[in-house]
Amino acid sequence: MSNLRVRYGQKVAVDGISFQIMPGEIYGLLGPNGAGKSSTIKAIVNLVDYEGEVDLLGMGRPRGKLLNEIGAVLETPAVLESLTVKEFLELVASIRGVGGDRIDALVQAFGLGEYLGAYIATLSQGNRQKVAIASALMHRPRLLILDEPFNALDVKSARILKEVVQNHRRDGGAVLFSTHVMEIAERTCDRIGILNEGKLIMEGTTKSILEQARAGSLEEAFLRAIHAEEEIRELAEAL
Numbered sequence: 001m002s003n004l005r006v007r008y009g010q011k012v013a014v015d016g017i018s019f020q021i022m023p024g025e026i027y028g029l030l031g032p033n034g035a036g037k038s039s040t041i042k043a044i045v046n047l048v049d050y051e052g053e054v055d056l057l058g059m060g061r062p063r064g065k066l067l068n069e070i071g072a073v074l075e076t077p078a079v080l081e082s083l084t085v086k087e088f089l090e091l092v093a094s095i096r097g098v099g100g101d102r103i104d105a106l107v108q109a110f111g112l113g114e115y116l117g118a119y120i121a122t123l124s125q126g127n128r129q130k131v132a133i134a135s136a137l138m139h140r141p142r143l144l145i146l147d148e149p150f151n152a153l154d155v156k157s158a159r160i161l162k163e164v165v166q167n168h169r170r171d172g173g174a175v176l177f178s179t180h181v182m183e184i185a186e187r188t189c190d191r192i193g194i195l196n197e198g199k200l201i202m203e204g205t206t207k208s209i210l211e212q213a214r215a216g217s218l219e220e221a222f223l224r225a226i227h228a229e230e231e232i233r234e235l236a237e238a239l
């Protein structure tokens with residue numbers, strides 16, 4: 001994407017950012033609350049109006065059939081509350097043209113077997129997240145876009161998702177995900193972009209980010225990049 005800008009009325013949520021994700025790469029988008037991560041992701045999947053360029057797989061703006069190349073899990077997972085887990089996954093599979101074997105594998109991987117008959121409206125946040133992830137992975141998309149995917153997941157499912165993401169990279173796919181969890185970003189991402197107040201203020205491999213920020217950990221680099229270190233010390237002292 002180049003010079004991406006997202007506005008909500010007077011509010012500029014994403015302020016002219018540019019970055020590129022290559023096949024076989026995991027790119028992590030980090031940033032404090034309100035930095036513009038979700039707005040960036042929504043622009044990529046064409047859910048908000050934006051200015052600038054988004055070029056997907058060299059075929060331009062993601063719309064129409066090109067959206068089939070993406071598997072996305074958004075901040076508020078797009079699931080149909082009034083269907084059971086089974087009905088929803090079967091619906092997604094039929095739209096995507098994949099068979100029941102794929103549903104079975106995903107249900108097993110994310111431990112959804114016992115919830116197949118449950119209405120999505122009744123699921124816990126973590127199980128709902130698992131259904132959203134399973135539906136995003138259903139058609140083996142070339143680009144995975146995941147907004148805070150690890151948020152509500154239990155340990156086993158988080159590990160499975162990490163492995164899925166790594167296998168996806170191994171097979172030449174690309175992954176963009178946002179996270180607040182520095183440890184996951186540090187371990188998983190090939191490159192990281194740090195967003196603050198809608199601007200991409202730092203970008204590179206974990207190693208180069210640590211060097212740029214002269215930091216010993218990604219957490220330290222992140223806090224230094226957003227100039228929060230001193231403030232945190234003062235706030236903690238005041239408590």
Ligand SMILES: Nc1ncnc2c1ncn2[C@@H]1O[C@H](COP(=O)(O)OP(=O)(O)OP(=O)(O)O)[C@@H](O)[C@H]1O
Binds near residue numbers: 011012031033037040
């Ligand atoms: N629909 C909207 N209408 C008005 N302002 C919005 C809307 N959506 C987001 N914003 C504002 O845009 C800015 C960026 O929000 P965004 O959700 O993209 O940030 P984020 O980095 O994903 O934050 P978080 O980590 O809290 O999820 C924030 O100031 C937010 O309040």
